[in-house]
Amino acid sequence: MLGTTLIISPYFEKEGIIHQSSCVNTLQQNGLAERKNRHLLETTRALLFQHQVLKNYWGEAVLTSMYLINRIPSRVIGFKSPLNYLSEFFLKNNFYSKIPPRIFGCVTYVHIHKHQRDKLDARALKCVFIRYSIT
Amino acid sequence: MPSHQYQPCPSSKKIIVADGSLTTVAGQGTIPLNPVFTLKRVLHVSNLTANLLSIRKLIKDINCSVTFFLDHCIFQDLATGRTIGQARVKDGLYMLEVQGSSSNSPSLSFISVNSNKTDVWNHHCRLGHLSFKTLRNMFPSLFKNLDVEQFHCEICEFAKHHRVPFPTSDSRSVSPFTIIHSDIWGPYNIPNISGAKGFVTFINDCTRMTWVYLLKRKSDVSRILPNFTNMIRNQFRVSIKGFRTNNARDYFNHITIL
Numbered sequence: 465m466l467g468t469t470l471i472i473s474p475y476f477e478k479e480g481i482i483h484q485s486s487c488v489n490t491l492q493q494n495g496l497a498e499r500k501n502r503h504l505l506e507t508t509r510a511l512l513f514q515h516q517v518l519k520n521y522w523g524e525a526v527l528t529s530m531y532l533i534n535r536i537p538s539r540v541i542g543f544k545s546p547l548n549y550l551s552e553f554f555l556k557n558n559f560y561s562k563i564p565p566r567i568f569g570c571v572t573y574v575h576i577h578k579h580q581r582d583k584l585d586a587r588a589l590k591c592v593f594i595r596y597s598i599t
Numbered sequence: 600m601p602s603h604q605y606q607p608c609p610s611s612k613k614i615i616v617a618d619g620s621l622t623t624v625a626g627q628g629t630i631p632l633n634p635v636f637t638l639k640r641v642l643h644v645s646n647l648t649a650n651l652l653s654i655r656k657l658i659k660d661i662n663c664s665v666t667f668f669l670d671h672c673i674f675q676d677l678a679t680g681r682t683i684g685q686a687r688v689k690d691g692l693y694m695l696e697v698q699g700s701s702s703n704s705p706s707l708s709f710i711s712v713n714s715n716k717t718d719v720w721n722h723h724c725r726l727g728h729l730s731f732k733t734l735r736n737m738f739p740s741l742f743k744n745l746d747v748e749q750f751h752c753e754i755c756e757f758a759k760h761h762r763v764p765f766p767t768s769d770s771r772s773v774s775p776f777t778i779i780h781s782d783i784w785g786p787y788n789i790p791n792i793s794g795a796k797g798f799v800t801f802i803n804d805c806t807r808m809t810w811v812y813l814l815k816r817k818s819d820v821s822r823i824l825p826n827f828t829n830m831i832r833n834q835f836r837v838s839i840k841g842f843r844t845n846n847a848r849d850y851f852n853h854i855t856i857l
Contacts (some may be wrong), residue, residue, distance in 0.1 A: 483842045485843075492765040493765070494782060496843075498845075520789050521792060522789070523792070526798055526813070530810070530811040546803070546809065549808070
């Protein structure tokens with residue numbers, strides 16, 4: 465990229481990764497990351513407002529946004545979802561979960577396994593859904 | 600037009616007309632058009648073929664507002680909001696309509712809009728250095744033989760200077776993990792329940808796959824970054840070739856900038 469600075473850090477030197485950093489006060493050269501951040505935050509705000517979730521759950525909302533954005537078709541990659549597109553390159557990789565989507569902040573019932581309850585105990589625990597599992 | 604309180608002027612009193620030459624003023628007077636619409640200090644200049652009216656002076660004298668439309672303009676009293684006069688466009692000029700005189704004989708006209716560079720400049724300055732493009736949209740007749748490109752205002756350069764828009768890059772790497780874009784968000788004043796105050800994003804340029812890691816402090820990035828590259832190497836059997844960020848100082852404490 466024109467006008468960007470090349471950075472040498474001990475870690476990247478060891479790994480052989482080329483690091484391009486934008487010029488001072490030129491966020492525009494990091495446009496893709498900035499736009500992704502905006503998209504993430506827009507989705508995050510929507511998630512939080514939807515069920516009036518407290519602000520200190522923003523981290524969970526950001527991670528949920530990431531989970532959703534990775535699974536929603538995007539125009540720039542020909543209306544495929546990033547996850548689908550990535551799996552086209554790595555066919556054997558079945559590493560990411562395909563849990564059906566839930567509303568952020570909705571009530572979920574978590575099953576209590578047999579060894580954690582006796583016969584007359586409740587079989588589920590009432591919880592609030594705040595994020596998807598990473599794996 | 601009958602003029603009240605007409606007084607002849609000494610021959611030394613002259614005005615400068617549009618072509619820059621001097622013309623003698625024969626006299627001065629007041630013309631009442633209707634009870635609320637009086638033209639004060641009207642100069643009698645016999646050499647002029649059209650009767651000109653200064654909007655600036657009129658607004659100052661009778662406290663009114665003037666609204667220009669495509670084919671007419673309206674004079675309104677500022678105190679009452681009443682329309683006290685109007686003008687219609689004829690041959691590119693706004694002709695003031697005077698009660699009692701036939702509309703065929705233009706007894707009084709004024710050039711408020713004329714294809715003249717000076718007028719464009721006056722309008723530009725009066726309207727708070729409005730852009731010439733908007734000015735052309737508002738008064739197309741002003742720009743009859745003129746082009747927007749001909750006008751360059753230095754004050755506007757100082758007041759409204761912008762950066763040149765950045766060229767949009769449509770290059771995208773063809774294989775995943777050739778380039779990773781990264782950005783740090785935060786710190787945010789409300790910590791997450793896990794204590795995190797910001798997050799770092801890693802975006803794969805080719806597939807737009809995004810990874811987000813929560814950060815307790817900015818220096819966590821230097822710990823997360825090796826974990827991320829290791830995760831990519833193990834899961835996908837590829838290594839990252841390029842890394843593009845905003846401000847390298849956030850990522851490493853000890854760096855050398857080339």
